[in-house]
Amino acid sequence: MSHTTTDEPVRKASGATVPVLAFAGIAVAVMQTLLVPVIKDLPQLLDTTPSNATWVMTSTLLSGAVATPIMGRLGDLFGKRRMLIVSLSVMVVGALISAFSDALIPVIVGRTLQGFAMGAIPLGIGLMRDMLPRERLGSAMALMSSSIGVGGGLALPAAALVAQHTDWHALFYGAAGLGVLAIVLTLLVVPESPLRAKGSFDFPGALGLAAGLVLFLLPITKGSDWGWASGTTLGLFAAAAVVLLLWGLMELRVAAPLVDLRTTVRREVLLTNLASIMVGVSFYVISLVLPQLLQLPSETGYGLGQSMVVAGLCVAPLGLTMMFTAPVYARLSARYGPRTTLIMGLLIIGIGYAGGLGLMSAAWQTVVTSVLIGAGIGLAYSSLPALIIGAVPASETGAANGLNTLMRSIGTSMSSAVIGMVLANTANDVDGVALPTMQGFRVSFLIATGAVVIGLALAFFLPRRTTGAGVTQLRASSEEEANLARAEQALAGQAPLIGVADERPHGFHGRVLAADGAPVARAKVTLIDRHGRQAGATLSGGDGGYALAVPARGAYVLAARAAGHGPLAHAAVHDGDRPVDLDLSLPGETVPA
Numbered sequence: 268m269s270h271t272t273t274d275e276p277v278r279k280a281s282g283a284t285v286p287v288l289a290f291a292g293i294a295v296a297v298m299q300t301l302l303v304p305v306i307k308d309l310p311q312l313l314d315t316t317p318s319n320a321t322w323v324m325t326s327t328l329l330s331g332a333v334a335t336p337i338m339g340r341l342g343d344l345f346g347k348r349r350m351l352i353v354s355l356s357v358m359v360v361g362a363l364i365s366a367f368s369d370a371l372i373p374v375i376v377g378r379t380l381q382g383f384a385m386g387a388i389p390l391g392i393g394l395m396r397d398m399l400p401r402e403r404l405g406s407a408m409a410l411m412s413s414s415i416g417v418g419g420g421l422a423l424p425a426a427a428l429v430a431q432h433t434d435w436h437a438l439f440y441g442a443a444g445l446g447v448l449a450i451v452l453t454l455l456v457v458p459e460s461p462l463r464a465k466g467s468f469d470f471p472g473a474l475g476l477a478a479g480l481v482l483f484l485l486p487i488t489k490g491s492d493w494g495w496a497s498g499t500t501l502g503l504f505a506a507a508a509v510v511l512l513l514w515g516l517m518e519l520r521v522a523a524p525l526v527d528l529r530t531t532v533r534r535e536v537l538l539t540n541l542a543s544i545m546v547g548v549s550f551y552v553i554s555l556v557l558p559q560l561l562q563l564p565s566e567t568g569y570g571l572g573q574s575m576v577v578a579g580l581c582v583a584p585l586g587l588t589m590m591f592t593a594p595v596y597a598r599l600s601a602r603y604g605p606r607t608t609l610i611m612g613l614l615i616i617g618i619g620y621a622g623g624l625g626l627m628s629a630a631w632q633t634v635v636t637s638v639l640i641g642a643g644i645g646l647a648y649s650s651l652p653a654l655i656i657g658a659v660p661a662s663e664t665g666a667a668n669g670l671n672t673l674m675r676s677i678g679t680s681m682s683s684a685v686i687g688m689v690l691a692n693t694a695n696d697v698d699g700v701a702l703p704t705m706q707g708f709r710v711s712f713l714i715a716t717g718a719v720v721i722g723l724a725l726a727f728f729l730p731r732r733t734t735g736a737g738v739t740q741l742r743a744s745s746e747e748e749a750n751l752a753r754a755e756q757a758l759a760g761q762a763p764l765i766g767v768a769d770e771r772p773h774g775f776h777g778r779v780l781a782a783d784g785a786p787v788a789r790a791k792v793t794l795i796d797r798h799g800r801q802a803g804a805t806l807s808g809g810d811g812g813y814a815l816a817v818p819a820r821g822a823y824v825l826a827a828r829a830a831g832h833g834p835l836a837h838a839a840v841h842d843g844d845r846p847v848d849l850d851l852s853l854p855g856e857t858v859p860a
Contacts (some may be wrong), residue, residue: 297422302323304426336386363550409600543678589644600650775817787811
């Protein structure tokens with residue numbers, strides 16, 4: 268796959284860009300918990316059976332999972348801001364369809380369209396990487412990544428208040444209003460990224476991934492209704508395995524795949540995505556357990572007897588703490604790196620769930636648990652996009668973060684299925700009504716703790732970022748240091764460099780040579796701009812030749828590296844008027860490939 272930048276001038280990101288993108292992420296995340304306060308009433312509201320009513324929630328989950336990586340790739344190809352607006356527009360249409368209906372099928376259609384907007388979050392992260400200087404990028408991505416939890420957490424009390432005092436359709440009108448406001452603000456404030464991936468959209472890959480995800484997630488979300496050992500559940504899991512395997516083999520043979528599986532199996536990307544599943548599992552457990560515990564009648568002996576609104580307010584600190592953790596993450600990550608902050612976040616989540624086992628006897632105790640777990644999830648969620656972005660090319664950030672967001676969605680889906688099964692199997696039957704028990708709540712917290720332990724094991728195996736042998740990760744506190752950090756990371760092989768030469772005439776071209784003057788084939792040559800971002804990349808040909816176009820006149824660093832040779836950094840200036848001939852002579856010492 269080839270990557271490039273366009274010649275489109277970059278409109279400078281204003282101070283409002285990050286808050287607007289974060290607001291868009293929050294507006295989208297609201298869809299996850301919008302109907303939680305009225306779940307038990309949906310069969311009556313829609314005049315249908317309880318099993319059919321669950322499709323109102325399942326449809327949003329499935330469409331979000333399918334849309335997230337697809338919209339990420341479309342953003343890489345056609346513009347991330349453009350696809351962000353498309354995602355929000357589809358969400359608004361879906362909300363209005365649901366708002367005008369009392370029938371099951373139209374509401375499911377509307378909820379499916381609402382889930383489609385989940386691709387907005389990785390698109391926002393990609394825009395931030397493309398536009399922001401490195402010293403602002405950490406806190407910005409942290410806020411955008413945490414918007415998933417922030418929106419879900421804040422929506423609970425707001426939706427409960429609306430559902431308790433007005434018609435339930437007002438929930439959808441409110442969601443549509445949030446979407447329209449996010450679209451207007453995005454059009455006014457957020458500039459388009461000039462970065463584009465070359466190639467065409469992989470329609471067969473998109474269809475294959477969509478089919479595989481639906482076949483996999485459908486039995487996860489409906490397994491408790493169908494029976495985990497039923498032929499339908501096992502058959503769908505088997506079909507998902509076959510479809511995803513065939514899809515993977517097809518993607519490996521496509522020049523411009525929907526998901527670059529070779530990048531995905533890199534150690535840092537693979538382990539980060541697996542850890543994301545565990546973080547998703549741990550995030551959703553508290554959202555399922557605490558509202559039920561708070562609303563159960565006190566006559567049960569363990570229920571806290573709170574109203575729907577109070578229960579929502581007690582859980583709301585989960586989202587608020589995640590939001591306020593973003594600037595803390597930025598400082599910690601700048602000093603210690605995203606791997607360390609991920610480990611710290613998982614440890615805090617584990618402490619929150621372990622302590623929460625003994626903090627279930629009063630409403631204030633659930634607030635303490637929410638704050639602690641929210642802080643941990645905020646740190647963990649904020650670390651994930653930074654780890655992904657550090658391991659993929661700039662032109663693949665949309666698709667890569669889309670896949671990472673998908674992994675979190677898979678985690679929440681697994682959590683919903685497993686915790687639902689645990690609570691159902693441990694419930695007490697009281698006059699035909701199944702009441703969750705304290706045993707079920709505590710087993711659920713133990714499952715979340717186990718997921719955190721697995722996530723910690725995965726995080727410890729993540730590679731430590733270095734800028735050279737024996738040198739710890741650079742800590743960028745200014746734009747100048749950020750530029751140096753990006754260039755040195757490229758030289759150390761930490762930044763993705765592989766691409767194909769762009770043959771446009773105005774740029775740098777020449778040959779990559781060994782110390783004895785012999786041409787070096789397949790050397791990785793990267794063009795780094797004054798902001799420390801990758802502006803182009805290529806591999807040298809058989810004669811050592813390379814060619815890299817420049818997006819604009821100015822100062823650049825050309826970083827070159829090849830197996831058996833030392834790395835090279837060469838500063839150069841391009842005036843934009845004519846090509847610059849520049850041979851790159853690699854040092855002769857042998858270094859690992």
